[in-house]
Amino acid sequence: MAKSFKEMLAESGQELEFQSGGKAPDKLTPREIIWEAHPRIEKLKEIYMDSLSSTNNEFPYWYTREYFQHDNEIPVIRRAKALKTAFSHLTPLIYPGELMTMRKGSFFRASFPMPWLSEGFYMANESSFYQEALKRGSASVDEHSEFGQGGGNVPKSFGKVMSIAGKFGMRQEEIPVLLELAKKWEGKSVDDLGNKYERMVPDYDVKEAIMRSVVCMFDSGFTLPQGREVANYYYPLEYGFEGIKKIAREKKSEVAGKADGDGMVGMNRLYNYEAVIIAIEGVQKWINNYAEHATWLAAREKDATQKKEYQDIAERLFWIEKNQPRTFIEAFQMIETIHLAILNEDAISGLSAGRIGQVLYPWFEQDIEAGRITEDEVLELLEQDRLIKTSIDCFASVGVVGGVLSGNTFNTLSVGGVNKHGKTAVNKLEYLIVKAGGTNAMPQSNIALHYDETLPDDFLALAADVIKTGCGYPAFMNNDIAEQFMINHYGHEGMTIEEARSWAIGGCLETSPSCWKPLHLNGKEYFIPGGAGQPTSVGVHFIAMPKVLELVLFNGVDKRSGIKVFEPHNKKLETFAELFEQFKAYWEKAVDVLALTNNIQHDVWRKNNMAVFQSLTKPDCLDSGHLINELGYRYNATFNVESAGNVTCINTLAALKKLVYDDKKYTFEEMQDAIENNFGFKTAHEIGKFSLMDQEKKDDATKKYDKMHFECLNAPKYGNDDFYADEILLDWENWFCEHSETIESLYAEPMYSCQISVSTHGAMGSATLATFDGRLQGTTFADASLSAYPGTDKNGPFALMNSAAIWDHSMSQNSQLNIKVHPSAIKGPEGSKKLIELVRGYMRKGGFHVQFNIVDSKVLKDAQANPQNYRDLMVRVAGFTQYWVEIGKQVQDELIARTEYESV
Amino acid sequence: MEEKIYRNSLNFVPVDVAKGIDRSTGKRVNADDIDPNYERMPKCMHCKNFTLNEEKIGLGICSMMGKEHLAYPDMAAITCEGYDEK
Known part of the structure; x- marks a missing residue:
């Protein structure tokens, strides 16, 4: 009987599912804290849990119809008119029991294609889609019951529902028009136009080879061109939509016909202000349609309570359609509406709501004081907000939605941190936000807790309680480190210490520039934070470090596909220094060509597909008259270079250094041979399984590689406070962060390093050969950027944190460390204190981010075997929380295998 | 001929592409089932x-x-x- 990887590890003294610091109880340990949401929310949540990700053509139909009526119009006006028509025609949908309303489209989990960005990924299946749509007419919807697993995903077609991108369901009746609309954008979409021009970049063939061999995960400009940023709700909250239109009209009069010293784009201000007015009119009509629908519902409703609620919804919507909100619930409804409007304008994941505890505080304070609302009612609204945010889907290709995002849309909330004056920013509303994270534990919004030494102890204790519910949040981010990064990177754009304090997390873990704005309510002034920067996690997307290293070892050729990716280096690589230098050289080449090509994609995006609505919300577009595409945002140096597989690569370099260069136990050729032969294991592709757990030795194995494999597995590993491995991390980070700053974005600003994995460690691992740290071909990399590879962190959490904090985290936009802890290790108030002390210790060492999965691995294994019993189980992966049943098996297995700390 | 099914009816609150809620009864229904209280949408x-x-x-x-x-x-x-x- 062939051995499994797990058995081989055990023989070598390693262990997947390693238990550190003790032994987990034999019995399955449930979560220590279980809270419940308000009954109204639980009822709405039941609908969510039973709903499928659904899509239709309403928005793209009206957008396309309007857009093509305006040939030769000024591009920004054409875009605004198309947006206005699309928003105006969205069918309103209000569910009984909801207090706040509006959604992306006319389903609970609605999203829609945007063929003006990219149509290729579903047009590639045109013929089969169409034929299947025709032949499926007679099938029964009863087949739906087959889809209990996978949460709300629609992984395959059933009945009259077609699966698109393995996630979204679309009615067969919509398929013909889906394809007709897509055809109208062929050759005109950002994807197609971008490709036409990026081909003019010298070495474009290298970019193609990089993408085909999965050295890089995906393109930037047409996939999710915006997001990973913080929304700004200030202008509508301060002026109301009519007020903004008034400002824009006045500005039009001021700038019409004037260049004002800017011969390039000064004249554009007139068109931009006009576009702002048009876009707002579209959003106002959308709100009005919902208000009318609520009125219609109220008129036919027999239940008095429900009738009143519909009437109240209508009144609120009619008011905020035009005016500054008067009450907490009106303000909350308004920011929900703005959030959804921004998401409907473009394909976006990672639009973070930001520090809404401070944004909404003026209304909270005044309503509580006047007795217009109770804290319990606020909590209920915050619970509904979580449901609204979790219901947000983003329509994109399977590679993006599945391979990278795991279906997550990253509408993160930030709490904590400091105010404009450097004092703790925590307020009573933020306690309720954190509490709602526990009472209505759902993947969205992730809660990012900006850790600062001034945070109140009871606030941290509440955070620990919420973590103990098993939801995977709050995550802790180091406020000081983030402020330093802000000053380092945005100082040249005018970032001050005071303004740096307004930062927040955009997306899952992207430190994003923000600013303070003075909000006035009933004669009182409040300074509220909000996003002031362009999208982040744009530019050079995930480059797999282990894959680049593999290409160094094999002279530029991807052995898996046979593609020549880079020019052969033809070096003997006789020293570790020479190896490391060549690794950097290939990295530079990859970054260079990816930056150039993605700059072109984004440039095409900004010419025809610029954000109009989102621009009017972001400082300082309304003041300057320039939108995002003309550097209207206050901070524009937001593009980045993203790495993936950091720890797997560091471990591999450490093993090479130790076994090939320092100890000279194996020759370079022997090492190559072992990697090519997957250490004597079958390949993951051969057995059709890509998880760590499932790897099998070849039946006829000669044990040729066993000794070497053992030694590779036992070579120095990151995560043990062992300088041998950690020094390589330190050297890499110092070089990588500095190099990233030398790359220029299309906005002529320096880029920076971004170190998050999202779900790429699974997908990119599957395209990578075995690595010399002992990891096998096709299996996942280590999670995040600083999480240890499963089972390799032997010396406890503080040693892991020492390794992680060896470099200066303020050089990078982020770093990411996830730790799995058994619930019994932090039981009771004393356990909570230990957890907080662990966080505090890491933050004091200079770590940027740490987050915990508080879960018994036995629960995860049971959930994998019996997913039908775990529809609401959530786990933390990289920088996000997701339902267990909605993530792929590779990533599930990595989580199960990860070291479980039995004591802290 | 007009299909008097839920997804063509104003009495239907869509949840997703396959199902929704009957507004009159509050019950979950399949989108393609006949709606006894059909109102043309x-x-x-x-x-x-x-x-x-x-x-x-x-x-x-x-x-x-x-x-x-x-x-x-x-x-x-x-x-x-x-x-x-x-």
């Missing part, structure tokens, strides 16, 4: 301005305000200013 297929394309299944022409545009019979027309019921 405005859709292009019921509009005087819409002409079905006999050659291309699922497509048609909207001739609202004198111009011709691509259209499709199943699209909701609740918010359409040119909807004119047959």
Whole structure:
């Protein structure tokens, strides 16, 4: 009987599912804290849990119809008119029991294609889609019951529902028009136009080879061109939509016909202000349609309570359609509406709501004081907000939605941190936000807790309680480190210490520039934070470090596909220094060509597909008259270079250094041979399984590689406070962060390093050969950027944190460390204190981010075997929380295998 | 012939592409089931301005305000200013 990887590890003294610091109880340990949401929310949540990700053509139909009526119009006006028509025609949908309303489209989990960005990924299946749509007419919807697993995903077609991108369901009746609309954008979409021009970049063939061999995960400009940023709700909250239109009209009069010293784009201000007015009119009509629908519902409703609620919804919507909100619930409804409007304008994941505890505080304070609302009612609204945010889907290709995002849309909330004056920013509303994270534990919004030494102890204790519910949040981010990064990177754009304090997390873990704005309510002034920067996690997307290293070892050729990716280096690589230098050289080449090509994609995006609505919300577009595409945002140096597989690569370099260069136990050729032969294991592709757990030795194995494999597995590993491995991390980070700053974005600003994995460690691992740290071909990399590879962190959490904090985290936009802890290790108030002390210790060492999965691995294994019993189980992966049943098996297995700390 | 099913009815609150809620009873229903309390929902297929394309299944022409545009019979027309019921 062939051995499994797990058995081989055990023989070598390693262990997947390693238990550190003790032994987990034999019995399955449930979560220590279980809270419940308000009954109204639980009822709405039941609908969510039973709903499928659904899509239709309403928005793209009206957008396309309007857009093509305006040939030769000024591009920004054409875009605004198309947006206005699309928003105006969205069918309103209000569910009984909801207090706040509006959604992306006319389903609970609605999203829609945007063929003006990219149509290729579903047009590639045109013929089969169409034929299947025709032949499926007679099938029964009863087949739906087959889809209990996978949460709300629609992984395959059933009945009259077609699966698109393995996630979204679309009615067969919509398929013909889906394809007709897509055809109208062929050759005109950002994807197609971008490709036409990026081909003019010298070495474009290298970019193609990089993408085909999965050295890089995906393109930037047409996939999710915006997001990973913080929304700004200030202008509508301060002026109301009519007020903004008034400002824009006045500005039009001021700038019409004037260049004002800017011969390039000064004249554009007139068109931009006009576009702002048009876009707002579209959003106002959308709100009005919902208000009318609520009125219609109220008129036919027999239940008095429900009738009143519909009437109240209508009144609120009619008011905020035009005016500054008067009450907490009106303000909350308004920011929900703005959030959804921004998401409907473009394909976006990672639009973070930001520090809404401070944004909404003026209304909270005044309503509580006047007795217009109770804290319990606020909590209920915050619970509904979580449901609204979790219901947000983003329509994109399977590679993006599945391979990278795991279906997550990253509408993160930030709490904590400091105010404009450097004092703790925590307020009573933020306690309720954190509490709602526990009472209505759902993947969205992730809660990012900006850790600062001034945070109140009871606030941290509440955070620990919420973590103990098993939801995977709050995550802790180091406020000081983030402020330093802000000053380092945005100082040249005018970032001050005071303004740096307004930062927040955009997306899952992207430190994003923000600013303070003075909000006035009933004669009182409040300074509220909000996003002031362009999208982040744009530019050079995930480059797999282990894959680049593999290409160094094999002279530029991807052995898996046979593609020549880079020019052969033809070096003997006789020293570790020479190896490391060549690794950097290939990295530079990859970054260079990816930056150039993605700059072109984004440039095409900004010419025809610029954000109009989102621009009017972001400082300082309304003041300057320039939108995002003309550097209207206050901070524009937001593009980045993203790495993936950091720890797997560091471990591999450490093993090479130790076994090939320092100890000279194996020759370079022997090492190559072992990697090519997957250490004597079958390949993951051969057995059709890509998880760590499932790897099998070849039946006829000669044990040729066993000794070497053992030694590779036992070579120095990151995560043990062992300088041998950690020094390589330190050297890499110092070089990588500095190099990233030398790359220029299309906005002529320096880029920076971004170190998050999202779900790429699974997908990119599957395209990578075995690595010399002992990891096998096709299996996942280590999670995040600083999480240890499963089972390799032997010396406890503080040693892991020492390794992680060896470099200066303020050089990078982020770093990411996830730790799995058994619930019994932090039981009771004393356990909570230990957890907080662990966080505090890491933050004091200079770590940027740490987050915990508080879960018994036995629960995860049971959930994998019996997913039908775990529809609401959530786990933390990289920088996000997701339902267990909605993530792929590779990533599930990595989580199960990860070291479980039995004591802290 | 008019399909008096939930997904064509104003008595239906869609949850997803396959199912929703019967507004009258509050019960979960399949989108393609017959709705006993059917109320016609405005859709292009019921509009005087819409002409079905006999050659291309699922497509048609909207001739609202004198111009011709691509259209499709199943699209909701609740918010359409040119909807004119047959």
